[in-house]
Structure formats: structure tokens, C-alpha cells
Amino acid sequence: MQLKEAIEARASVRKFAPEAVAVADLQEMVRCAGLAPSVNNEQPWKFIAVLNKSLMASMAQAVHRHLDQLFPDTPTARDQSVKNTVDYYSTFFKDAPALIAVASKNYEAMVDKLLPLTNMGHQDVNALRNYPDVQSIGAAIENLLLCAVDLGYGACWLSGMMMARQELEGLLQIAEPWHLTAFIAVGRPAGPVRQRDKKPIEEIFQVVE
Numbered sequence: 001m002q003l004k005e006a007i008e009a010r011a012s013v014r015k016f017a018p019e020a021v022a023v024a025d026l027q028e029m030v031r032c033a034g035l036a037p038s039v040n041n042e043q044p045w046k047f048i049a050v051l052n053k054s055l056m057a058s059m060a061q062a063v064h065r066h067l068d069q070l071f072p073d074t075p076t077a078r079d080q081s082v083k084n085t086v087d088y089y090s091t092f093f094k095d096a097p098a099l100i101a102v103a104s105k106n107y108e109a110m111v112d113k114l115l116p117l118t119n120m121g122h123q124d125v126n127a128l129r130n131y132p133d134v135q136s137i138g139a140a141i142e143n144l145l146l147c148a149v150d151l152g153y154g155a156c157w158l159s160g161m162m163m164a165r166q167e168l169e170g171l172l173q174i175a176e177p178w179h180l181t182a183f184i185a186v187g188r189p190a191g192p193v194r195q196r197d198k199k200p201i202e203e204i205f206q207v208v209e
């Protein structure tokens, strides 16, 4: 598949056929993710493929619980409906054949060497640079999603479930210096994949001369 075909075919897929995802295919997706640009070429990422259904069920339960703790009161039917929607979009991964957890760790940037001359720490500079660590992970995930399309899979990037980050890190045994950053659900799409409407080019592109 040509690159632009994959870009144009990609859409978030949340309903999957029961067919398993071959580990070799997951490895190829992660290989493509690892080719992405990253701050200082630090490649501050690690990808953990979860295939265990009972672990996925425990992870979904953790997300349900955290949503209940964060939003214990839903006084109106509309509030409850929003909460149900958030819950669905944060837990549908439990029915995916594979879930890839993305972990990241602190990188060392060139500018960090100047920090002893200031009263700033690494996280101050990271914030000033607008989180290049998170930006790097985004580039890697997009590569992964496009590779999934190329291999005939559908996938969906998830951040909603990060609300249960600490508990999920425990379940996945992710420990310092690593931190969970995002997830990607992967599988063969259960039906036709529909691209969502996107903004016209005139709205998103500007030239400054």
C-alpha cells in the first residue's frame, strides 16, 4: 500500500473481529513506530502488547472504578449519558484482540546540560519546549497506526483510560523510570471502516510570505 493510501484509509476502529493479531504483525507495527522522529533521537518509548483477555478485563474494571471515583455524582440524565459515553470510549479496548501500551521515560536534551546554570529543572524546560517527549510519542503512534492499516488491521489510539494510570501501571508492572503514556487497541475491523469528516484544507492551511 502506498503511504498516502494508508493515510487516507486510516480511521479509528473500535469494533473488531475475534481473529487474533499475530505477534509478528504487532512487532512490525512497533518497528515502524520506532522509526519515528523523537526529541534528540532519544526514542523515549517502549511498547507492551497485551493479549491476555483476563488482564484486559481487569484493566477495564480499573478504568470503570476510576471514572466512578472521579465523577461519583451524575445528577441529570445528560450527565449520566456523558459518563456512559466516556466510559465506553475508555474501556472498549477490553473486546479488542490486542492492546498496545506505550510507556515513556525522561529524555536528556542538549539544553539540560545548561540547567545547572539556572534554577530550572528538566520538567521546566520540557514544559517550555511544549512537551517534546509527548510529541515524540505522538509521532511514533501515528507510524504504528499507519503500519496497522498497511497490514490490514484497524486500530484506535486511547488516552481516556489513562485516567486510571497508576492502577494500570501496577497491572502492567510498569515501574520507574517508565510511565504509561497512551494505548492503542488493534484488531481486524468487524465491518467497513468509515473515514470521519475532516476540516477543508482552506481552514487548516495558511501561508505567511
Ligand SMILES: Cc1cc2nc3c(=O)[nH]c(=O)nc-3n(C[C@H](O)[C@H](O)[C@H](O)COP(=O)(O)O)c2cc1C
Binding pocket: 010, 011, 012, 013, 014, 089, 090, 156, 157, 158, 159, 160, 161, 195, 196
Ligand atoms: C491523543 C488521542 C487520544 C485519543 N483518545 C481516545 C480515547 O480515549 N478513546 C477513543 O475511543 N478514541 C480516542 N482517540 C481517537 C479519536 O477519537 C479519533 O482519532 C477522532 O475522533 C478522529 O477520528 P479518526 O481517528 O477516525 O480520524 C484519541 C485520539 C488521539 C489522537
